[in-house]
Amino acid sequence: MAEKAYVDQGELSRWERGLNCPHPGHVRAIDDALEANGQLVAIRALIADLERQAGSTLEKEPSIRDEEDAMERRRLLQLATAGMGALGVSVEPVRRLLDLSLGEGFRSVEDWNLACDDHLHAMRTRRSEQVAADLGVDLFTLGRQLEASSFAEKAGLRRAAAVLSNIQANVLTGLGHHGPAIRWSQVARQAADASGDRETRVLVRAEEAAGGLYGQRPFQTVLRLLDEAERLTGKPSLTLLATRAKALALFGRHDEARQTLNALRDLTEKGASGDLFGFWTESQIHFAESWVYASAGDEAKADAARENTLRITGSHQYQTNVRLHEGLCAVVNGGVDEGMRRAAAVIDSLPASRRDTYIIETGQMVLRAVPLEQRDRPAVNEFREVLAAGAV
Numbered sequence: 001m002a003e004k005a006y007v008d009q010g011e012l013s014r015w016e017r018g019l020n021c022p023h024p025g026h027v028r029a030i031d032d033a034l035e036a037n038g039q040l041v042a043i044r045a046l047i048a049d050l051e052r053q054a055g056s057t058l059e060k061e062p063s064i065r066d067e068e069d070a071m072e073r074r075r076l077l078q079l080a081t082a083g084m085g086a087l088g089v090s091v092e093p094v095r096r097l098l099d100l101s102l103g104e105g106f107r108s109v110e111d112w113n114l115a116c117d118d119h120l121h122a123m124r125t126r127r128s129e130q131v132a133a134d135l136g137v138d139l140f141t142l143g144r145q146l147e148a149s150s151f152a153e154k155a156g157l158r159r160a161a162a163v164l165s166n167i168q169a170n171v172l173t174g175l176g177h178h179g180p181a182i183r184w185s186q187v188a189r190q191a192a193d194a195s196g197d198r199e200t201r202v203l204v205r206a207e208e209a210a211g212g213l214y215g216q217r218p219f220q221t222v223l224r225l226l227d228e229a230e231r232l233t234g235k236p237s238l239t240l241l242a243t244r245a246k247a248l249a250l251f252g253r254h255d256e257a258r259q260t261l262n263a264l265r266d267l268t269e270k271g272a273s274g275d276l277f278g279f280w281t282e283s284q285i286h287f288a289e290s291w292v293y294a295s296a297g298d299e300a301k302a303d304a305a306r307e308n309t310l311r312i313t314g315s316h317q318y319q320t321n322v323r324l325h326e327g328l329c330a331v332v333n334g335g336v337d338e339g340m341r342r343a344a345a346v347i348d349s350l351p352a353s354r355r356d357t358y359i360i361e362t363g364q365m366v367l368r369a370v371p372l373e374q375r376d377r378p379a380v381n382e383f384r385e386v387l388a389a390g391a392v
Helices: 009-016 024-034 039-057 064-085 091-102 109-125 128-148 151-174 178-195 198-212 219-233 238-250 254-269 283-296 299-312 316-332 336-348 357-368 378-390
Strands: none
Touching (some): 109 128, 109 151, 151 178, 151 198, 151 357, 178 198, 198 219, 198 238, 238 254, 238 283, 254 283, 283 299, 283 316, 299 316, 336 357, 336 378
């Protein structure tokens, strides 16, 4: 029987802090214990090779960039070995080490545009926590590339930074992290403005305003962002009109909200298209209609808008929220208990991971529609508890 590898707490602590790399014998023992089929052994060999590269880089007349890359390697080595010391594999530092060993580790502007598409798709289809983590890695890499990029590349990279920062703000809003979301929105605006691309500047402001509707920003701030974006574009915009219609309905200005919806439809019929990045989808028109008509108690139009949304959308948030709009419409029309039951059933049917801020805040819209004198009804109290239990 092979002798067991022994590691005391001091050595394990040095691994975790990245001061020492585990001995190959220890790595083999960990690999066997975890039934990793040699994966940890292979990673340990890769780290050793890259560590030698990092050392040799500094043996010759190093440039500032060489020194930066060597420092980056050592920092990533610490992260990778710490992950191994905790009996796991820190995959991302290993990937970054490969980037540095293969070359610059930087991407073309076209590749960053593809990354924007990928993260936008992820935002709509994957768990928010994972999307935020993956975005954080790319935003770190993009920031490093911006520092070293040429003047010719900067505009395209800044535009990508604006879009990715905006997606991060959107994801963090869904997670209920409103402070960081607002700060990422500010980064998105700064990057968009620095890019000089008007469409990007308009987009990030429109998206920031849209996120602000979910309990994040005061009404006047939302309108100010919309006004600023409209001044920048100088022409009607589908996204801006849809967001303005929802904002007006949210704050009880139903006639103005309907007028804005009419302008949105007119613009659509004239063949207006959405943004180049893919944020705008056809379902957003019907979603805005569902929001506005339900808030005003127009049951027939709200029902039609809801069905249209459900027919074409692939967004879980839209599918859930238009069903909550149905409860909202019932409450506005006097059916408080029925509206509460419908809304509670929608949220109760969701797993905890799906009850994000966009959904809980829409539930709050339903609750706020209840007249003050009826807010102590049993059905209202029950729905209030459902919302409290589901809050992020």
